[in-house]
Amino acid sequence: MRAEAVSILTPTEIRNIRHYVQHKYSDLPSDQRAEIVADAMQRIVLKQLPDFPEVIKNKLTAELLRDIVAVQLTPVSVAHIFEACLSLDFGKSELFQPIHAWTEQQLRTSIDTDAFRELLGDAVAGRESNNHGLQSWNRLIVQAVATGIPYDKNLITQLAPGEGSEVIKLPLAKRSFIRSAIYAILSVMLVTGTLVYGWQMLGNIVLQKPQPPIVTKPVQEIIIHDKNELPSELQYTAINEKQLVQYLQKKSSLLAEEPYLHAILNVAKEMDIHPLLLFAITGQEQAFVPKTHKLAKEIANNPFNVFHSWSEYNTTIEQSTRIAAKTINRLSKDRPNNKDAITWINREYAEDRYWSKGVTSILQAMKRYIQSDIER
Structure with missing residues (x-):
């Protein structure tokens, strides 16, 4: 778990690859240089994927390059890879074992097979029902910590890009009975005070005759453009x-x-x-x-x-x-x-x-x- 999401293929790296290919293969046509660039990007992403069968790795790589690099114009991260993997059938051992080993490697810990199967099932179910997106990786990490799976406490939870957040230490021990009772009493007092205040406010309301509806003119549509710095x-x-x-x-x-x-x-x-x-x-x-x-x-x-x-x-x-x-x-x-x-x-x-x-x-x-x- 690193301090920030690991970027596997950043725009700077892509630009460097293109510049390198352009200078090294300047005598080749532009379409052939583009093929060399695409092949280099594909090999970079392939190396970071779980050890799935080759056809699965090629499919995931194509999806990541198309949906993340090309469409979203953002770097590929570990969270993106995990999210892409959730569409696979992990009932097959040739898929479950690689994602298990890959996750342990990313979290730098050992996770029991049955415990990981449950965590993975929750991630898949959450993605299908609520479309959690990149939160799937973060939720898996939090659930792993909450269930007592050991992890390196010197590391910080890896969050998806743009979700800068601190690690929240989840309380695993039960609260004492006395503390729970105090919280309950304070809650009752708060609710009672709110109700009393509401009744007083209702008593001060002066009933008025209904006013005719206000006729408003249609508002002209305001178009908000995507900001650029073009002349x-x-x-x-x-x-x-x-x-x-x-x-x-x-x-x-x-x-x-x-x-x-x-x-x-x-x-x-x-x-x-x-x-x-x-x-x-x-x-x-x-x-x-x-x-x-x-x-x-x-x-x-x-x-x-x-x-x-x-x-x-x-x-x-x-x-x-x-x-x-x-x-x-x-x-x-x-x-x-x-x-x-x-x-x-x-x-x-x-x-x-x-x-x-x-x-x-x-x-x-x-x-x-x-x-x-x-x-x-």
């Missing part, structure tokens, strides 16, 4: 959708159709990003996904190439747009005053150092063709 010209503004569709149709783009068009427009509004910036990125990454491509519908699910490429991470247009937008907002922060915003985003979004020039060129061309309502 004003790259933040959200309404655009002429008809002109946008015409521009995309000239490119024979599948993104001119639904659900792709409004999925991107809606996320742009929600995340406070200029819609044309998102479309410009699809132009740089996938030439706006021409309908003539035999795999156009697959590519259109991830035209931003989030999580390396559309072929490695094929999801929905809504999810890939949201991931791309969150990445843009995250990378827009802490930008030096003398640094171009798209160039600043380029440092991590793409391995190609000329990516920002391509996106900027496409964005300017789109703006010339598609005048926003504000710019008119």
Whole structure:
């Protein structure tokens, strides 16, 4: 049990892997470099998993990289691994024994087989009924301590990221009868005092004639954007959708159709990003996904190439747009005053150092063709 959740694959490590591969294999095409990066990330996560059969480990690794690293944009932790494992059938010895040994290793203690089976069953039941999420790992630790399982008292309970908390020493001994009696008397006094005060307040209430209902005007919807540090010209503004569709149709783009068009427009509004910036990125990454491509519908699910490429991470247009937008907002922060915003985003979004020039060129061309309502 460590002072804080152990991060197995942090954004810094991913960035370092990408930089290393980019320099060491600079002569390879970008898609092959992306495969090398993905393989390195997979091997890092695989080493941290319980000793399950290989097919199970590969499945869990894919889920962790997809759901935690790509979607949530957070490091993989021990708590994430434990939560992912709870979907397995631990009635099988080839699965129960590895998770038992792995948990003992993480907690640095020895847990009786029957006791652990009960703890694991509670964790699985809690996840299925109440969707405890990352709390499953914390609850297992607390229950292990409460049931008297020995542990290293010099260590601190490992909590899930963002749940900073102290270890609470659970009282295992029963309270004395005298202390319980005192608590009971104080509770009765408190309840009695509250009731008396309530009756006095009721006696002072003056009955009034019912007042006519107050007619209120509908409140205009307030949209709260996801904060970013993009310059004003790259933040959200309404655009002429008809002109946008015409521009995309000239490119024979599948993104001119639904659900792709409004999925991107809606996320742009929600995340406070200029819609044309998102479309410009699809132009740089996938030439706006021409309908003539035999795999156009697959590519259109991830035209931003989030999580390396559309072929490695094929999801929905809504999810890939949201991931791309969150990445843009995250990378827009802490930008030096003398640094171009798209160039600043380029440092991590793409391995190609000329990516920002391509996106900027496409964005300017789109703006010339598609005048926003504000710019008119």
